[in-house]
Amino acid sequence: MAGSGLKMALAVLSFAYGIFTVLLYGVVAMLSGVPFRRTTEKERLEFQLASDRFWNLSKNWKALSHQFITLKNGFKVHYLTNTSPDAIAASDPSNKPLVIFLHGFPDSWAVWRHILASYSIGEGCIMVAADLPGYGGTDSLDVYGPTEILETLAEFIITLRDQYRVDEGESQVRKRVIVVAHDWGAILAFRLAIEAPQLADRFIVTNGVMVDLMRDNACLSMESSNKMFKTFLREPWRSRHVLWKSIRALGPVLRQLKRSEYIFVFHLPIPLVRYVGYGGKYSFLKAIHELAAGKIGEFTIRDAQESMASTLGPSLEECKTATANGEKYSDSVRIRAEQGNFKDTTSYYRHEAATGPWHKSLETISGLHSICPVEHRRTSCGTGVFDPAPGALKANATILWGLKDPAIDSHLALEGIADRLVQGSQVIVLPRTGHFTPIEVESRAALEEAVRWAVKGETGDVGQAVLSVYPEAKVIVHK
Structure with missing residues (x-):
């Protein structure tokens, strides 16, 4: 019931x-x-x-x-x-x-x-x-x-x-x-x-x-927030600073609800x-x-x-x-x-x-x-x-991610992603890019370089190829 x-x-x-x-x-x-x-x-x-x-x-x-x-x-x-x-x-x-x-x-x-x-x-x-x-x-x-x-x-x-x-x-x-x-x-x-x-x-x-990863990260945020909130409830005055930490831990989930x-x-x-x-x-x-x-x-x-x-x-x-x-x-x-x-x-x-x-x-x-x-x-x-x-x-994966995505919280989407990838995979973040990477001018150039790298047999470093057209890009995972 x-x-x-x-x-x-x-x-x-x-x-x-x-x-x-x-x-x-x-x-x-x-x-x-x-x-x-x-x-x-x-x-x-x-x-x-x-x-x-x-x-x-x-x-x-x-x-x-x-x-x-x-x-x-x-x-x-x-x-x-x-x-x-x-x-x-x-x-x-x-x-x-x-x-x-x-x-x-x-x-x-x-x-x-x-x-x-x-x-x-x-x-x-x-x-x-x-x-x-x-x-x-x-x-x-x-x-x-x-x-x-x-x-x-x-x-x-x-x-x-x-x-x-x-x-x-x-x-x-x-x-x-x-x-x-x-x-x-x-x-x-x-x-x-x-x-x-x-x-x-x-x-x-x-x-x-990656739905399973995002769900796991959301659950971790909520569990962490819940534990800190229970600590606050036991001793509200002495643990008042924990309340703020509890709210901050829940931040990614709240942001995603809004998005x-x-x-x-x-x-x-x-x-x-x-x-x-x-x-x-x-x-x-x-x-x-x-x-x-x-x-x-x-x-x-x-x-x-x-x-x-x-x-x-x-x-x-x-x-x-x-x-x-x-x-x-x-x-x-x-x-x-x-x-x-x-x-x-x-x-x-x-x-x-x-x-x-x-x-x-x-x-x-x-x-x-x-x-x-x-x-x-x-x-x-x-x-x-x-x-x-x-x-x-x-399977081998190359992930390009616009960090200014208004629809997806980057913390929930990327935290711990390296553990979900096989050898030969990469994650490259694009700091000025939003959600629509195939359309935005800078990101579509970066995406084009990644595709060209794959088409040409994956010779060289895909991160360097992307950096050649998007200098602020950052490789955060390279397995």
Whole structure:
């Protein structure tokens, strides 16, 4: 009874905090004037042009073409690539590494547009920039739980490995696979590095949490605060200084509660969630896009409309287009174009995709096992699929972290992270950068250097490569 009462109290508090945050967002939107501002003809035109650039299946975006992979259950994943699978079906003497980019909320493949445009990276690898389920041009799921999302993502990567002939030939000369991920893409990449490390030789992740580590750090903060508070209660006058220490120990958790206010909003009834996404002329999304741009560089009308086109995905006009092979967006993408995609994208939060268990299917287990036989080297398999190391990564990882992240407390996200990494891993902090590392000018240059280092065979020091473009960056873990 006590347990159910506590759950009820927490649910009420969560709902109240969500409602309070919605009201706060409304006040901020009103003060910003966004809901009252008329959309100019230039803004409308720039959005249409950006939407056509990103989502018209009949056109390439720069040197990247639109492709689809249809999984065994009929689910279609949309991605862009500089090398279609057909181009290497016969042979691939270059043996270029396969680099897979995974975006986060509220974006799509287009969040990587600045890095994908890099000629030096593109000429040295096969680039694949995918839309996650429910985003962009990829189909919707009925449920966005961990099993549904990770099964889809794992099968997608396994299929890519097969189509790009990654695992053919001797292990010493096979293509390397690199996963580059941000935000929700990083959360999912961490889970893959823990539960399916065979999928990639290296994970480059930026500003997305390792959930088990963050939970453990939060629990340690609360336990420490609780012990000190009990000491204070025994002798309040003599131990009054301990009360302040108790509050300070709880600081990271309190800061994270403030920074996670939007998550409480996303757990409100769906009509309210949709209104937050689209009400006030997209004031919530526009605020995120301005935040993503950072303080360095001008945020132009073109930048704003490209960000909006990236978030909203294909319009009804783009849903009429087709690739050279006759592939089109599925009905679920067309429905999102009519009704909006905010329900799908926020369902990652609502359905506990970050924390719930992943129940692997027999097909996934078989596919993972076929990738990495026992004799393959450690760098391709991590520390071993069956090693008892819950919560620790089992694949090489390079983590770039913007310390000014307004959504994630850096103490909770990074404290003790070295203990969760295998040899060959690094953590590099970027002191002037916020959450959206693929967008901010300085951090995307740093991220580009890290990707280039991985593409070129990891020769040299990745920390020095990042420092060459971001002098204030600091390597805090190098294993």
